Amino acid sequence: MQAFDSEHPSRRILSAGPWPIHFPLPAKTKEADDETLIRLITQGSRAESQSALETIFIRHHEDIWRYVRSRVSSAADTDEIAAGVWLVVLEKIYDFVWTGAPIKSWLLSIAHRKILEFFSSPPPLSLERLNESRNEALHFIATQLHLFNCSEAPQQINPNVKKEADELLHKMILRLSDAERRIIMLIYFEETENATEVAKRLGMNKNTIRVYHKRARDKLRESPELSGLFEKAA
């Protein structure tokens, strides 16, 4: 439930006024408007492009951070979401078409989408909800590692569930030996399915890799986290 403004954890920050963080703007783009900045980024030299992006960051980062912070309860999450916003900016800035709308509105719309993404799986309010999210993460791990006997197509999942899956997998592979752990890491994170490629990466024999892979799969199937999933499937 959203807290009242007076109780909101970000109130102290929001009421403290604008940040007194002032970085000097690059001299070349100090006075440039949004249209000029976009033109410099897409058509200028490397130095001009970097200078323009730096200007956009210095002008708008504070607003983005404060916007995100007003909707997220922790500063650490705010940092993460704000960094995600700038990552999207890096990817999409060359596709930005100037229509007269200020850059700030574009940046805030990205921040808004990022916040929605962050809250797309609301915090679990019940044990059933908690189990549902965890089961989804475990199912994703089992699919990625081809632990089911029948092949299932990899599915698109929520980024938050993916993060949970990463954490669960990291916990599970700590119980494996070095070679087994590395094979599973390559299969899960890099989606490497070819034993020859895995053998090449690890500097080991192909048949040895197959043996270790079989052992690792058996251990993971019998792990306390995944064993319940396979019992249900059986």
Added chain:
Amino acid sequence: MSAEELKRRKAHTKEFCEILVRRHGQNYYSSYDNQSRVTADETASRFGRYLRAARANAGLSIAELAAQTKLSEATFVALEQGLILACDIRPKWLRELANTLGENIEDFNLILGRQISSGNSRWLTEQILIHWRNLLAHSKISLSSRPIYATGSAILLCFVIGAFLFVGIGPSEQPPPRRVVNSFVDVHPERRLNMVKAELRLENQILVLSANLGNASCCRY
């Protein structure tokens, strides 16, 4: 916002800005080959996911992790978001992260696609270490559990045995010099086989012989 937090926030923002601008410059350079001005670095994203999972399982926040290492919070955020290219991630950072999170640095290298030590040799080393550890555990050899005089006497005994062996194996008296035997028979130059001389001598002998024979036939007839 307290002065301390403000200072920290300022440093964070400044450093993040530098990382962002640097990455933008890298995107710019990669734009001319394939016309898409984005350097997609899946390796850095994968490393970020793994790092985040390791940090979450270690129960540390980014601020706590930054406090335990020499890396800044902005660098951690950028690493977890995949904002720093894999080629720019320094081995020193990996060492610090591995030490703090209790991870194996080889796992980080593997995720980043870098060269790792061969699995066989590592496995063999581990097996030898385990074997020696078990041997020590079963034989109850432990210097700390023995009294100091027993340890001292054992060390002294080892030293004496070592010295004895060194003296025993060490350089002994010199063997007598071997008499050099010349395998060649010393022949005077006059008596050495010389084909020219031998032929000349043979010719002289024949002449003398024929002369003698002539004299003899004259005498006979």
